[in-house]
Amino acid sequence: MSERGQGQGLGLAARELAGRRRSAPGHERTSDVTRTRGWLVAAATGALGLLAALLIDLRGGAELGVDRAISPAHRDAGLGCASCHGEGRPRPALEGGVDPRSACVGCHDDQRSARAAHARLLAAGALTCVDCHGAHETRGGVRFEPGEPALRWRGGQQGHLDQLAALRWTGRETSDVALVEVGGCGRCHEPARPDDPMAHCVLQTGVQEPGAPVDPRSPVVCFDEHQRLLDAAGSERAALWELAREAAAAEAPGLDEATPERGGGARAWWWLGLSLACAGVGLAGARLRARRRAQAERQRSEAPGEQAAAGPVLRPAEHRRLPTIDATTCIGCNACVDACPYDVLELRAYVAVLARPDDCCGLSLCEQRCPNGSLVIQEGERLPELPRIDDDLQALGAPGVHLAGDITGLPLIRNAINQGAHAVGAIADALASERPRAALRRGATLDLDLVIVGAGPAGISAALEAKRRGLRYRVLEQASAAESVRSFPRGKLVFDQPLGMPMVGELWLRESTKEELLGKWLRIIHAEGLDIRERTRVIACERVVGGPPRGHLLIRAEALGSAEGEGALELRCARVLLCCGRRGTPRRLDAALPVADEMVDHLHYSLADARSFAGRRVLVVGLGDVAMEAAIALANQPGTAVAVSYRGADFKRGKRRNVDALRRLSAAGRLELLWSTELAAIEPGRVRLRGPDGSVERPVDSVFVLIGNLPPSGLLDTFGVELS
Template sequence: HALRARRSRRPSRDAEAMLRPAARVRLPRIDTTTCLGCYACVDACPYDVLAVERYVAVVARPEACCGLTLCEQRCPNGSLTIEGGAPIEGRPRLGDDLGSLDVPGLYLAGDITGLPLIKNAIHQGAFAAARVAEDLRKAGDRGPGLDLIIVGAGPAGISAALRAKELGLSFEVIEQGSVAQSIQSFPRGKLVFDQPLDLPVTGKLWLKESTKEELLAHWLRIVRKERLPIAQETRMVSVARLVGGAGAAADAPAGFAVVTEPRDGGPRTERRARRVLLALGQRGSPRRLPFELAAEVEGRVYYHLADARSLAGQRVLIVGLGDVAMEAAIALSRQPATEVTVVYRGGGFRRGKTRNIEEMRRLVAASRLSLRFETDVAALTADPRGALAATLASPSGAEAHPCDAVLVLIGSIPPWSALRAAGVRPTVEPSDRSAPGDVEGTTPAGPPP
C-alpha cells in the first residue's frame, strides 16, 4: 500500500515538464483577428503582463513575463499562444531531474531555478528529493555522512524535507535566517492566492487564499509536528564535491563537504552528505546604498517592510520604485501621522503592476505621499542629537531631507557567487541588475554578482 501511495504521488511526465524552467524567453503572442477581448488571459496572469486595449489583449509588460503559460491555458479559443525567443540569462544549467549539469549529485529547486511562484517551489522541492532518493538507490552503498543536505528552509526546502523524511533519507536543512524567511518578509496581512497542493506526510502545505500570518503559522506547525532537522541562523560558506573512491569512476560523486558557520560569526563546521539540494531564493542579498553608513545611521536603514505599523507616525524615506517599494509606500501611507517620501532616480514609472502605479498616482494626487523622480540619495547623516537626514541629489541640486527611517528597496543581488563557488554555471551569464520584479532606485553598490 505504501509503495502504491508513493507511486501515485509521482508527477506525470507532463507535470515533470512543468517543473523545469524555460531555457528561453517565452512571451504571449496574440492573434488580434480572433481575440475576443474577454480578459481571461489578463485575469490569469499574476504579474500584470497583459492588458486589453481597443478590445483585444496586448503584452503591456513583457519584461515581467515568466513564461508560466497560465494565460495560454485560459484563452478560450486559442488566440493566445506562448512562443520562445532568446536564451534567458542567469539560469543554472539543469537536467530533467533538476540536477546540475556541471556538478553531479548537486540538485537545485525553488526560485533560483527561474521558475516563479510558491506552488512551483513546493512541487520542485518534493520532486528533487524524490530524484535524490532514486539516485542514491541506484548508487548502492550509503557510506558515511547524511544522505542529503538541503540548503534553504523556504517553500522548496520544507517541501524537500517532508518528502525526504517520507522516503527514509537521513538529511538536515541549513537555513541562514529562520524558517520561511521569504514569507516572513511579506507585508503584514498580505493575501496570498494560489491552488492548494497535496504533499506527502502532512497533506496540504499550501493554504488557499491565506494571509501571510496564516500561511506562516501553518508551515511552522508542520515543521514542529514533523520535527524536521533544521539548523537556523546557520550560513553556508562553501560546498565542495568529493570525487571518486575505491572502484568508482573518475567523475562519480563520492559526496559533498558542506562548510557552515553561525550567521553572526563563530567557529565553522563541516558536514558531509552524499547529495546536496540548493533550495535557494532568487533574490539573494538586498542591494545596499553605494556608500558606507555610520553606526548611528545603520540601525535606521531597513531593507524590507514586514509590518507598516512598526513605522507609524514617522517620517519615512523610501528609495526605489519597483513593486516592492510601491507596496511599502502604499502600506505606510495608510498609517496615522506617517509622512512618506519616495525617491527614484528615473524620470517616471518604468514598470510595475498597473494597480500599484494607479494607487501611487492616486495617493500623490491626494497629498498622501510625496514622489520625487530623478532624485538619488547621496548621503545619510545624523547630527549630535541623533536626528537623521538624507542628502538628496537631483538636477536642481542637493538638499537635506529630514527623516526618521529609510527603506532601501532597490532590488537584490542573485546568489550567483555561491552557485559559482559550488561549480554551478549559468546557461547565459547574468547581467548586473536587480532580481525580477524590482527596479533600482540608486546606483548599485559593488561589482556584478
C-alpha cells in the same frame, strides 16, 4: 512552406498544447467544497428517508398532524382529525369558530345527565361532553365482543382480560363502554371526602384509609349518568355495566398506564430513526465513492502516460515564455486580464495587450481562460545565466549537487514545491542503487545522506520528501524558516494555485496573505518535526575522494552570531540540494555614500511590519514592486509621512494594482513621489537627494533602501554549478 513543413508545424503545435485546457473549467475542486459534499448527500438521503416514513404512515391509514390516541369505536367508525375539527383538516379547539366539543352530538344522541346538578350545569354551558369524556386523553374504556374476552383499552394501548374469561359477553353485538377517571371529575368533586356524592362511584382497590387521596387514574363506575339503570335497554344493558365494573377493576396485561398516549412521540421517533438511517447510508456511500475516485485519480496520475502529458513543470524553459495576442480575433472579454495575478496584461481599445512582459512568470492561466484561442503562450528571447541542470535537477558538471526552487529560474511556489520533492526522489533512487553507500554507512563515514541548503518552499518540500523516504537529512538556513515569506510586507497578497505537499496533501492557495502563508509553513514544520537548523550559513563545499558517486561531499558552515571559531560546522553527506532562491542578499548602498552614525540603526533593507513606523517620517528608495508595496503599507499608517525617491522619470514596471495605489496616494497628498532623484547623503534627521534641478532635502526618521537583491553567484561557484 511545403505541405510537409506545414504538417510538421501543426504536429509541433499539437504537442506544445498537449495537456493544456483551451477554455475555462466549469468548476475547480477546493477543500471547502469537498469536505461538505458527503454531508450534502447525507442531508438529501435523510430527507428522502423522512419522506418515505411519511408515505408509509399515509398508506397505513395515518393522517398528517399530531397522532393522538383514538378509541377503538371511533377508529371503527372511520373518524379522523377532520371529523371533529372541521373543514377537512386538523385544527386546535375553538380556532376559527369550530368547536370540536360540539362534534359529539353529530354521532351520539343528545344525552343529557340524569342528575339534577349536572343538568343545571349543562343548561348553563358550564359542563360539556369533553369535560368528562376528554378527547385524546388517557381515559379509556372496555370493548365486549360476543364469546371473546373483554378488551381493555387506554391511552392508545389495549389488552385482553383473560382473567375474566368466565364472564364473557353473551350479547348479540359488539359493545363499547366508556370509562371516566377520577381526574375528569376533580374539578367539581372531592372523591376523598366520604360525604361527596360521587365517593361511592370510585372503584376502591385494596385497603384505603379514610381521607386518603384518590388516584386520579382510578376509573369511575357510575354508568347511570345518562340513563337510569332500570331504563337502560333492559337487563342486557345492566349486565353490560356489571361486566364493565369487573373489567375496570381488573388489570390488563400490556396496558401500561404510565405510558403517555400513542401519538407524536412514537411517530417522531419512527420518522427520526428512518431519516438518520438513510442519512448514514448516504454519507457512507458518498465517502466510499470519494475514496474510490481519489484512488483512481492517484493511479491515473502515477501512470507514465499521464505524467508525461500533464506532469508538473520541473525544468525552466531556456527561452522566456510570453503571451502572444491575435488582435484580429480578440473579443476583449477581459478574461485573460482577470486571470493573470501579476497584472502582465491590460485591455486597450477593447483588445488585450502585453503591458509588463518582465513580470510574466509563465503561469499560462491567461491562455487557459481565453475563450477562443486568441492568446497563446510562445517562446521569446533566451533567458540569461540559468544553472545548467538535467532532468533530475542535478547540476551538470557538479555530480551530487541538485538545485530546486527559484534558483533554477523557475518561479512560483507551486513549482518550487514540485522541484524539491522531485529532486529528493531522484536522490533517494540514486543512493539506493549505489553499492558503496552501504559500506560507507556501516563505517559511519557519512553524517547525513542529504544536506538541504535553504528552508523556503522548496527546502520544506524537500525535507518532507526526505523524511518520507527515510533519508538522513538536515536543512541549513542562514536566517529563519520561510525567511522569504517573512520579509514580505504585512498583509502582502500571495497568488498561486493549489499546492501538493509531500506527507501533508493539498494546500489551497489562491490568494493568501503573508501571514496566512507563513502560518501554513510553520504549522507544517512543527507538525512534522523537520530537522531545520536556522541562523547557519554555508560557506564552502569540498569533494572527498572525487565526490559522488564514489566519494562524498564535505559541507562547511558557520553559526551566525557566534564568536569567531566557535560556530564552525562540518557535515559529510552523500548529496546536497540547493534551495536558497535567487534573491541572495539585499543590494546595499554604495560604501562611499556618507551615512551619519546616528542614522545607521535607522537604515533598513526590508520591511516586515509597517505598523511599527506609524507617525514617523520615512524615505523609500526604489520603485520596484517590493518598494511600492512597502511605500503603500507605510502610507496607510496613521500620521506617517512617506516620500519615494526614484532615479527614473515615471513608472517603468510593477503590478498595475501597486502603480494605481501609488498614484491614488500621491494624488491624495499622503505620499510624495520624487522623480529623477538619487540619494546623496544620509544626515541626522534628514536626507539629501540629487535631482535635475539641484539638491533636494527631506526630513526623515527612517530610510528604506529597496533596490533589489544580489544573486547568490558566489554560493553557486562554491558548489561548482555552471551557468548557461
